[in-house]
Amino acid sequence: MQTKSAARNIFYGGSLFFLFLLIALVAHSHFYITGTSTDESTLSAEVLRGKKVWEHNACIDCHTILGEGAYFAPELGNACNRMDGDDEKFVMSDGKQAIMDWIEAQPTGTPGRRQMPNFNLSKEDLSAVASFLCWTTTIKTKGWPPKESG
Ligand code: HEC
Structure with missing residues (x-):
């Protein structure tokens, strides 16, 4: 038989334990990524326009x-890295050019592949959206997305 006071102790003890756990996890989330995840100094006007x-x-x-968005087409958080060619080292300008070329070449009309529409972006908008995606690749995400393919 559980006494009233035992039940109360379990209630208070449990509440305190989980309150402590919550505080510890909140504190941990602030130190999880050392420093900040983004470098504000690299947020150029072009990157903001691209967003x-x-x-x-x-x-x-x-x-x-x-990870945020719809699952019809590839993850783009690492697109700039993925598209910069076969080089081991990530070259941001190569990735940016590849993204611009890709967007301009849509739709491909390749049978059996999902199609991306052409957005008829101006040169400035095209460059800006590619810069935005390349900036996104520089966010420290602790390795997200887990695969190069996204
Ligand atoms: C109607 C759906 C749709 C919309 C909206 C769309 N895309 Fe796409 N996108 C696709 C599909 C589908 C693919 C993959 C096509 C393929 O692999 O042949 C793709 C591929 C890409 C790729 C290449 C990714 C890779 O790894 O190969 C880039 C970059 C890209 N899209 C950028 C954009 C940008 C920037 C926008 C907004 C201006 C946009 N997309 C809007 C459907 C879309």
Whole structure:
């Protein structure tokens, strides 16, 4: 038989334990990524413009970016890295050019492949959205996405 006071102790003890756990996890989340995950000094006007282009054209309706979005098309959080060629070392400008070329070449019309529409972006918007995606690749995400393919 459990006494009233034993039940109360379990209640208070349990509550305190989980309250402590919550505080510890919140504190841990602040130190999880050493330093900040993003470098504000690299947030150029072009990157900010690219984010607007990204939003205005609803790229997220088909794509995910760092896991957020729709699952119709590839993850783009690491697209700049993935698309910069076979080099071991990530070259941001190569990735940026590859993304711009890709967007301009859509749709491919390849049978059996999902198609991406052409957005008829201006040169400035095209460059900006590619810069935004390349900036996203520099965010410290603790290795997310887990695979190069996203
Ligand atoms: C209607 C859905 C759709 C929308 C909206 C869309 N895409 Fe795509 N995108 C795709 C599909 C599908 C693919 C993959 C096609 C393939 O592999 O042949 C793709 C591929 C890509 C790739 C190449 C990724 C890789 O790893 O090969 C990039 C970069 C890209 N999209 C950027 C964008 C940007 C930037 C926008 C917004 C301006 C956008 N997409 C909007 C459907 C979409």
